[in-house]
Amino acid sequence: MPRYRVTHLRREGQDMIIVPLDKSFGAKSEHDKKAFIAQLQAYAGSAGLAGLIIPVWEGSGGGMNFIAPTPWHPFFQSIGLGYVMENVNRELAW
Numbered sequence: 270m271p272r273y274r275v276t277h278l279r280r281e282g283q284d285m286i287i288v289p290l291d292k293s294f295g296a297k298s299e300h301d302k303k304a305f306i307a308q309l310q311a312y313a314g315s316a317g318l319a320g321l322i323i324p325v326w327e328g329s330g331g332g333m334n335f336i337a338p339t340p341w342h343p344f345f346q347s348i349g350l351g352y353v354m355e356n357v358n359r360e361l362a363w
Contacts, residue, residue, distance in 0.1 A: 272362040273309070276353050277318055280344055284320030285337075286313050288361070289353050292327040295334055302336065312363050325353055 276287040288309060309322045328334035335345045
């Protein structure tokens, strides 16, 4: 049964479900990334978690990569994986 520890938070009126993933996620095709995000979004909804799934993973050079709406980029550029991991507060499992 897959399990993902997530950081569920609300910033500037937006619910976010930040999902830290292995850095290999970055090597997936765009199609595979979108399919995975859609699957996690469905599981989050089933679990009663409000918000948009935001995958994050370690990028080259140790920075954090993410897939998020453009208006949210400044927030995600201001935090790192350490922040995400320190604020894990939920688990998605199926």
